[in-house]
Amino acid sequence: MTPLPPKSPAESAVTEQVYMVFPNDLNAKDTVFGGQIMALMDRYCAVVADRHAGAVCVTVGVDAVHFIAPARRGDVLIFNATVNRAWRTSMEIGCKVEAQDAQKGPRRHILSAYLTFVGTGEDRRPIPIPSLTPQSADERRRHQEADLRRQMRLQHAADLKALRGGHAS
Numbered sequence: 001m002t003p004l005p006p007k008s009p010a011e012s013a014v015t016e017q018v019y020m021v022f023p024n025d026l027n028a029k030d031t032v033f034g035g036q037i038m039a040l041m042d043r044y045c046a047v048v049a050d051r052h053a054g055a056v057c058v059t060v061g062v063d064a065v066h067f068i069a070p071a072r073r074g075d076v077l078i079f080n081a082t083v084n085r086a087w088r089t090s091m092e093i094g095c096k097v098e099a100q101d102a103q104k105g106p107r108r109h110i111l112s113a114y115l116t117f118v119g120t121g122e123d124r125r126p127i128p129i130p131s132l133t134p135q136s137a138d139e140r141r142r143h144q145e146a147d148l149r150r151q152m153r154l155q156h157a158a159d160l161k162a163l164r165g166g167h168a169s
């Protein structure tokens with residue numbers, strides 16, 4: 001099969017997507033419900049994944065998510081997401097979420113996360129996706145780091161499977 005032509009991170013990136021916080025996004029402490037931010041992040045990353053793969057992609061995993069700072073009433077959330085690395089059928093997408101007072105205060109880093117997506121065919125099975133050609137120094141660093149995280153993810157999944165006597169769940 002002819003290999004798919006490689007793509008750059010910029011070809012699929014989602015940049016500076018804003019979401020205005022409304023009262024129904026808040027929890028009892030008047031800060032944004034974390035699950036809402038995660039759902040938005042998954043959607044933006046799905047757009048990046050579909051663009052890169054040129055196919056429908058599914059989320060296979062999300063690395064540990066740590067909320068660094070809260071987002072509040074009156075904030076806008078700003079999402080940036082790019083492919084860090086693509087392997088045979090899977091890719092890692094990095095997403096950074098910042099918050100900013102809607103009247104234009106300084107930006108606060110709310111959370112960063114790494115999501116793994118898999119390109120799928122009509123039968124919903126994994127399909128080959130284009131490789132990634134990083135261009136900038138930052139993109140090359142992310143590309144290198146992503147491989148290290150992949151090794152840890154796959155090792156973790158294999159360790160859990162072994163512990164459970166060969167069952168994945």
Ligand SMILES: CC(C)(COP(=O)(O)OP(=O)(O)OC[C@H]1O[C@@H](n2cnc3c(N)ncnc32)[C@H](O)[C@@H]1OP(=O)(O)O)[C@@H](O)C(=O)NCCC(=O)NCCS
Binds near residue numbers: 124
């Ligand atoms: C994604 C899915 C199609 C993969 O099927 P599978 O039988 O596990 O396929 P494979 O074992 O061939 O793995 C496919 C790719 O995923 C990667 N992968 C599998 N498990 C992984 C994990 N826990 N973390 C990271 N990557 C993983 C594999 O390394 C492989 O990548 P590669 O081809 O680039 O090397 C299947 O697990 C699925 O349908 N999951 C549900 C997805 C979904 O519905 N998501 C929405 C949220 S509920």
